[in-house]
Amino acid sequence: MNDILCRQLAIDYCCNPEDVLDEKNHFTEHSFIEGRRRYHEKEDCYLKLVLVNGKILFTGRKDIVEWCRENYSETGSEWFLEVKNLRKLNERFAQDGYQIGMAHPFYISETVSEVDTKGYDIEWYRGKEIEQFRGDDRFCEAFTYCETAPDIIGVAAIKDGVILGMAGASLDSPLMWQIGINVEPAGRRLGIGKILVALLKNDILESGHLPYYGTSMGHIASQKVALGAGFVPAWAELVTDKITN
Template sequence: MEFNKSKMIEIVRKQLAIDMNCNIQDFIKDGIVFCEAKSNEGRRMFDRQSPFLEIATMGKSTVVSADSDILTKVKPLLETKTREDIFVAPFLFGHSLYYIPDCDRIKKISPPDGFTFHIKEGKEIHKLYKIPGFENAIQYDINHPCPDTLVIYAMYGYEIVAMAGASADSSLMWQIGIDVLPKFRNKGLATTLVSNLAIMIMDRGIVPYYGTASSNIPSQSVAYRSGFIPTWMCSYKNTFDGTAPYELICPNINTILKDNLK
């Protein structure tokens, strides 16, 4: 399949519509769209928080997908809000930004001087699981519901120093992750590996995508330099019991804050 921007955007809308149980056209409407969540066939096989709520936008409408009991509670809170106000709702925490290739900018790039690139596919990737330090690039789990499908890695001498991997999140879209060992960063490895991996994925008729936290500026820079463009944003997790996410790792956070802010 030969890709262009319009074709890839169309596939992203289709995938998000499957994931969120809405219509493809809902992402090009104005305003807010509310829909009841459902585990549709073909969805990206991520673990879903229970109760489930996810909010996404591709730049126009804001689509809110949630379990029915949650939907009835959040709809009155959100239906009059702007997109920006919705994404700072107190029951959300964390935002993820997602990118797809810009067909006019992305290109194959040769390895930087002194490095060699190598490729593994399918079960060959399992051999890399014995090498720690590349948790963003590969799953380290042969039974993962989003299996590793394609990896390109850089070697310096006899050492693997950087790795970009693709996970088969669905039949339509594969997600790219990247890791570079600290002492080999800022040498162009991340940009080069991500660009080349994305092209290899597109050659297979699959849309590659790249995700990062909204606060991760270095990762966003890699996406841009690799020839990717921002395409959608979604909520990361939620909390409905009045607790803050930090309470999971710091149970006394509220006491600490009160004492320190007196």
């Protein structure tokens, strides 16, 4: 397992790196530890869990973590996110006014890729240069303007003066930066997503950080972009939200 990912998950899930690597499920009361991933961080953590290495790490409020321990101490990760189990979780969470907010796969890459830009003009944006795209819905996945995980790098593919796609990275933690991608309709099915994600991945690796990429379980096109840019599946994560209606 990648050492950076192991250390990051230990921080995020309030455990030790050894807990990430062993074969047992772990259940910990949540605390906000320095160095955690902070993408759209919430004020509290009712429950979140990660499926990695064939096991599950749970962290959150003490009472719900204990319920998870009673129900999932010996449960493997392989089929945990099937609908019948998600329904069971959601029914229990609703008793406390919470619900499943997200259950997504995540990918990492450890190797630099050769990238053929196919004659596109490639433009890089760093730091304050990204501010020019604030409010531009074309690039809502590339740049999120999250206060706790600021956008740090962007790269665009341009043809005849028109931006066909944009990838961006957010500084989610000191160790790991997350990549997002938008491709305009005129640029789709041309491989632009793979080109931009690979270029950005290379830049992040060369800076000494670990790039990662998240998407939804049903977004097959996005998953193909990750695989095509040299990423591999690494973990899946479930987080909860407070019910507001």
